[in-house]
Amino acid sequence: MSINPVSLSSPEANLLLQRRLSGEHSRYGVVASDDEARKPLSSDQRRLWFLAEANGGGAEYNVDAAYRLRGPLAVDALVEALRLVVTRHQALRSRIVIIDREPFQVVEDPATVVLNRYDLSDRPDPAAAAIDLARHEAGRRFDLTRVPPLRAWLARLGHDHHAFGVTVHHLAFDRESLEIFKSELSAAYAAITQGLAPKLPQLLGQFGDFAAWERRHADQGGRASDLSYWRERVGNVPAALQLPTDRERPNRPSHVAGEIAVRVPDDVANRVRALAASHRTTSFVPALAGFQALLLRYSPGTRAVAVGCPFNARTRVEFEPLIGFFVRSLPVVADLSDARDPDFHQLVTACREAMLGAHEHQELPLSEIVGLAGAPRDLRHNPIFQVWFDLAAGGSAGVRNWLAGLDVQPLRTGSVRTRFDLEMHLTDLGTGPMTGRLLYATELFDAGTAEEIVQHYQHLLAEAVRDPDVRLSQIALLSDKERDEIVNQWSVGAGGVTS
Structure with a gap:
């Protein structure tokens, strides 16, 4: 294998949109950073940085994407397009420096990011070799004190057949960043291949400016209100959720995961959307409420359950086109302490209010929310929430021709990681079924248990x-057919049924 490095010079989006349309934005205006040499980390970056360091700085915080490209690839144009995106977004070329035990981000020259080029066309199975390469790149840790948070590679598999991949540390990237990255790379590549100057949206700042703005205003506005809100929300949350695990927790999780496909059929998905509309919210809320109801059933005696959800900190138009770590992980708490036996309507209402409240008070760092919960820190699991839920609405930029003249398909590596016990990821295109996957920590769950979940x-x-008027306690977890199958299997095993 040859290598040729080439230098390179929401969660509730609709809820946020409703607030924008009503004139509600952030409490503060954007203020550029005064120090261009170094900029602070955002509160969420600092939390992630210290978590990564505490866990040994492994690859569990890597965000990776790999694709197979079929067709006549203009390699020089791809290099130039990638150079342009990296130059535009300082987050992709900022490393970490430690000053007085405090991390700061320093922007490096675009040339510090390289596109590693490989030729795998002489391998017995070039496609398999590309998968191995993608796994290797995704599994390599970043030393962010020495290198920028982006790696990119391109492998030739044959005539008009390539594989292309990027790995980015989560400290500089989130899911929306991937869509921005692909969109800008696509537009730049298309323009360059036609001999035109790429026209990309003007950036009114950089992620470092957002981090400096956030820190400057951390003690202003509604901090007291944020503290009061979160103290009340997490007061009844147990230190760790009870789940039907097959094994005890290890002292240090490996973050290795398995995955099970999830499919909510058309008729059920349509009822989810209709219920969401009747509650003036999006399908995210009833889908999450269903997940919370399940977790409450798994935890008898527990009256409050917290699920981690992503909240987008791009709360102003100035932040929307930026690549960076804007996602905020916050607990959405279903607290039924005051409800004897609620119905699903009540749970959806409570979930909607919890989502809106978390959005309104999202500026308090998660580390402080954890402190308000008062639970002792246990390195065996995440504090407050050990389960994650996300639902992406609408289509994705991942169409097959997003690089002009090429058929682009995801390169499936089969390598999955998780930082939680369970992660439920769904997609709702607005019509048809809702689909997704459940990630599960293999140290805790067998595949069969995950399938049952x-x-x-x-x-x-x-x-x-x-x-939706049905009481939560009256909802069966298994269909009549599934229940009969289990009973029959038990009866056969017990000798109750003979041939």
Whole structure:
């Protein structure tokens, strides 16, 4: 294998949109950073930095994407397009420096990022070799004190056949950043291949400016209100959620994950959307409420359950086109302490209010929210929430021709990581089924148990949206057919049924 390095010079988006349309934005205006040499980390970056360091700085915080490219690739144009995106977004070329034990980000020259080029065309199975390469690149840790947070590679697999991939540390990247990255790379590549100057949206700042602005105003505005809100929300949350695990927690998780496909059929998905509309929210809320209802059933005696959800800190138009770590992980708490036996309507209402409240008070760092919970720190699991939920609405930029003249398809590596016990990821295109996957920590769950969790969720959600007035305690986790199969299997095993 030859290598040729080439130098290079929401969660509730609709809820946020509603607030924008009503004239509500951030409490503060954007203020540029005064220090161009170094800039502070945002509160979420600092939390992630210290978590990564505490866990040994492994690859669990890598965000990776790899693609197979079929067609006549203009390699020089791809290099130039990548150079342009890296030059535009300082977050992709900022490393970390430690000054008085405090991390800062320093912007490096674009030439510090390289595109590593490989030729795998002489391998017995070039496609398999590309998958191995993608796994290797995704699994390599970043030393952000020495190198920028982006790696990119291109491998030739044959005539008009390539693989292309990027790995970015989460400290500089989130899911929306990937879509921005692909969109800008696509536009720049298309223009360059036609001999035109790329026209990309003007950036009114950089991520470092956002971090400096956030820090400057940390003690202004509604901090007291934020503290009061979160102290009340997390007061009843248990230190660790009870889940149907197959094994005890290890002292130090490996973050290795398995995945199970999830599919919410058309008719159920349509009822989810209709229920969301009746509550003046998006499908995210009833889908999350169904997941919370399942977790409450798994935890008898628990009256409050927290699920981690992503909140987009791009709360102003100035931040929207920026690449960076804008996602905020916040607990959405279903607290039924004051409800004896609520129905699903009540849970959806409570979930909607919790989502709106978390959005309104999202500027308090998660580390401080953790402190308000008062639970002792346990390195075996995440504090406050050990389960994650996300639902992406609408289509994706991942169409097959997003690089002009090429058929682009994801390169599936089969390598999955998770920082949680369970992660539920769904996509709702607005019509048809809702699909996704459940990630599970393999140290805790067998594949069969994870499959049962998916079945329980799919059935519980279907029953809940079919009759939202049903009491949560009355919703069965298994269909009649599944229950009969289990009973029959038990009877056979017990000798109760003979041939």
